[in-house]
Amino acid sequence: MTFAELTKLKNERLKEIDVRFNKNSLKKEIMVCSSTGCKSNHGAEIIEEFKKQIKEHNLTNVSVEKTGCFGLCALGPIVIIYPEGTFYCRVTKSAVKEIVEQNLIKGKVATNYLYDKALINQTHKNEIDFYKHQQFVARKNSEFINPENILDYIALDGYFALYKALTKMQPNEVIEEIKKSGLRGRGGAGFPTGTKWELTAKEKANKKYVVCNADEGDPGAFMDRSIIESEPHKIVEAMLIAGYAVGASGGFVYLRAEYPLAGERLEKAIEQARKLGLLGKNIFGTKFSFNLSIKYGAGAFVCGEETALMHSLEGKRGEPRTRPPYPAQQGVFGCPTVLNNVETFANVPTIILNGGEWYSKIGKGTSTGTKVFALSGKVKHTGLVELPMGTTLRDIIFNIGGGVLNNKKFKAVQIGGPSGACLPESKLDLPVTYDDLKNNGAMMGSGGLIVLDEDSSMVEVAKFFLEFICDESCGKCTPCRIGNRRLLEILNKLLAGNGTMEDIDELESLSYFIKENSLCGLGQSSPNPVLSTLKYFKDEYVALVDKQHKNADKYVINKEKCIGCSACSRVCPVKCISGEIKKPFEINQEKCIGCGGCQKTCKFGAIEKV
């Protein structure tokens, strides 16, 4: 592949997909999101239905294509119609007919399927509330390209960054550019990427590797999935650039087994790149050769940790090990290895093309660039949001997220998944940067943000994450293996109403012990949900202990209305509701902790707060 050939491919393809960028195009193109969220929601059927309708109506100059993920899976399937770029949501099979008739034939917007029916002037993605404040860098071209067509990627400057790096830059210049950009690891720890590459490049070795950590294990996080399913070539290109910069000739993408579509897309991308000579020997006619393959995870969250991931790559138990030596010195198969997260890599081609300085101007302080967050929970708009670093939590949750669902009161936001913390209302104006979060006992993590409202039990949230950790702990070191289990037992004891104030103290001291003594990052951050909820919501813990002394709410079952379905008794965390099926149930007032879970569950309005 030469520069001339690459440019030719780009220009030719740009002409073919002109409809996506030229408002005056006479063609029409329907792009249907075909990533996992929309796909499992009958995305493939939608494409077939569009094709069918187009044929039936004898429409010409209309094409249907797959496109990447928009991060708005809750409102999927998503469809965009070019050249106007009209953005449609919840497009069911039956909706296709209406859209074809309204939009393609009558030239009107099918308002029933807009993002918000009430906001009929928000027809383009850039106008929509959810998107207009976002800044797309890592997920820049998702809506314009078919993930399974390398030509679409090339049309939008794909592999030109690689060309620039290989032919116009020395490896250390590539590293300098990354350093200048201030890019920090997006997997959680936020280690400066440029420094990581530099350390690996320094090592003298016959063989080095580049590894992409695509083992996105945080429950509720799907940014990496979205990126790989939408622009798999971005990862390939980024890894090639990294390989050149550090002197590696081989790479692996470690992808979790639960992402089969991402795997398919990536395999296809690798094959396409190989066919065009963008992977393999003497790329762009230079001395640089690089090969890439995918290794799948087998269901272990701990394999998201660097050293555990490397052991898994080597076919072993995914157990972390002590560092030093760091992966940069001794990584996969004992060779120096650069290991970065998917989102980190997704920023690399853009940085090379636009320059590190350009990138460093986005964001705040030492947290440059953008971050993709997965917003979920009790928030109106759930999905992926990409924003400059430094955006406040308030902006994310209220301006973009639309605020708390059902207009309930905001209570806390859980940030960083199982390694993260719960931050209360007083911290809503915190700018989301690595350092601001760290200084407040929290962690960026992979970027998961879960909004909690007044009805959420913070102790239950802590328990949820701790149960997850106990299931996923590798079991190697004492503090995490036994400590986290004991923490969970204390939480359960408190929730069952058998806890004491000493238990709360023990919860805290044991948490600090686990944090300071565990072997790896998973263990070291596993008590964070407990510690942060203890810090900001201690009253909820104390309430579990002290219920008879505090004025806890009490709940009573109305015997007239209760049908004896037992739904309430099954959700009660302290098991204080009993009765016979089909006869009125009763709440034991002594044991009731006033959490109100029963009232929420009852579909017959039979439970009253006293």
Added chain:
Amino acid sequence: MAESKLENEQLEVLNILKNFDSDPSELIHCLQTIQNKCGYVSEFAVKQISQKLNVPESDVFSVVTFYSQFTLKPKAKYNIEICMGTACYVLGADKSLKKFENKLGIKLGEQTLDNKFSLKQSRCLGCCGLAPVVSINGKIYGKVTEDKVDEILDELV
């Protein structure tokens, strides 16, 4: 019948192993291929993998039991979970359960000999508006009364 099935399974394992070299780093990939093809990792498979990949048998077993993806016993093709929450119960879930049991020839908590179906009880799935609810491999079926059971089973087969 069962014996020839076992033989077939073992042949499949050996066939898969033909594509692997004596490379311990391929252990997980090898196990995944076998798990996907056979539905589980048998003792025979562990022994053969150990020999072909030059990994001690106890190491192979150690890896199998570490990762959630691998099972030592065959999973059923269709895992039928009957919600026994009281809303569902009140609306006839027990009758549907009996129908499933009769049709499949197994009791609650069991798996058919051909490993096609397993029957379990689930916690409340939170779909009480659709009661009685049955979940099969994660897919929710609502309003599953006695007479719907045949339809569902036919659709699966």
Added chain:
Amino acid sequence: MTKVNLIIDGVNVEADSSDTILTAAKKAGIIIPTLCYLKDINNDGACRVCVVECKGKTNLITACNNPVMEGMEIETCNPKVLEARKTNIELLLSNHNKNCLTCGKNLNCKLQQYSYEFGCDENKIVGVKNNYDLDLSSPCIVRDNNKCILCGRCVQVCKQIQATSAIQKQKRGFQTMINCSFDKPIKDSTCVGCGQCVLVCPTGALLETSNIKKVMELMAEPNNVVIAQVAPSVRVAINEEFGYPVGTFNEGKLVTALKRVGFNKVFDVNVGADFTVIEESEELIERINENKNLPLFSSCCPAWVKYCKLHYPDYVKNLSSCKSPNEMLGAVIKNYYAKQNNISVNNIKVVAIMPCTAKKEEILENNDVDAVLTTRELATFIKYKNLSFTHLPESEFDNPLGEYSGAGLIFGSTGGVTEAVLRTAVDKLSKTDSSDVDFEVVRQSEGIKETTINVGNLKLNLCVVSGLKNAQIIMEQIKNGEKHFHFVEFMACPGGCVNGGGQPFVDYTKINYFDVAKQRAKALYENDKKSTNRKSHKNQFVNKIYKEFLIPNNLTKTLLHHNHNKK
């Protein structure tokens, strides 16, 4: 080697760049406690007992596997570290079967020691415990996962040193346990019973199967004549159980103790070894003459024999047909001694005192020996019988099976069998009484030692192997045709029987795993040097038995050999 300067507990330490915080601290006389660490074998940092505080880091770091860095400031016992160490042990205790009072590892258990030293409260942390069945299937070893702290030492020793990998970690998280694959009992696995795992286990999770009760029952039968026979390696180790330094040589008190605990006679397996040397050197010469089934493999180590049968069945024919010294002596006692003293075959009982756990399975194959007590079990038995070992007078082994040659004594060390066989073979081949009896070239093997000895025109290619990983290496080389030997001595335990699975427990924080054997073996060689007779074929008692009993009755083959291929 570059020097690194750091400060540990306020002391300036000059370390090498290859040092860890642990080894650097030792240079300054600071012993950081460790639990899972085993030098050169296990340094995963899993137990977290060796954590220290490093200035500039919030989290504590392990000393056993963190390299020293210039300017590091380490504190090994400030309040934060001490509290962390204490909590760590308390967590382990919360998932442990704390029946210390009756546990076989009582007073030798590291967990117990640290619980006391760190001021732990064993009831502070309470929670669900894992509840496992004991594995009592093996005649050699008992496994109790309720006492396992998952240090991983046993797994690493079995894998790295013994190339066996019978046990491994399974599952993950709190459910992690060490077991054989498919949860099969250890007797159905590739375990050869060498007991190295027992030696390195810091708690009572791994111990030998106890036969003390059986021996007491044998003694209780009024008509029984119960004879003790003592292996070479016992006399350089039993003394450690009574406060003597590692590698103290003393037979006198040992013999007295054996008599006092109730054995009717005390014979010496060194004499059995003399028989073995005579038979095996004969066999070696025969095979060399016939050029058949070479190399000859020694077969006195039952763990090696089991390993050979499991992994190299085609080479079973190379194993010596000789019984082990243990079995040979038992056979001689039950057939010759019993007859001589009119003891009926039903009443003569032989109990072997061995450094070895695998011998407990070896004796099941025939009736030569009735029970095996390890050196540790004997010590327990001695204490049980109210004996103060250090105060005992010295006695001598009984004859006719108590006087041995120096060649028989050195069987306990790696290289000992080879050297003993050489002393006899050289004399036989050269038809002389050579004064050259020190074959130092086969001593002090670090695991594999290859050498060639010239005997007249014959160049004898010899190999001395200890540790089954080394056995695997040599076997592969023999299989590939890379190496050609006449004789290979195989010992499963690294360093030979002196480091057997039944030997006294040693504190590995005070002495290196690989050095224990060296110290005990040194005592054997020193006493060999002092012996009046250093050649097996010059043992007059042995010669008498051949002349008067074995040869005329044609019993040499039946009593002193077995057929491996029969099994």
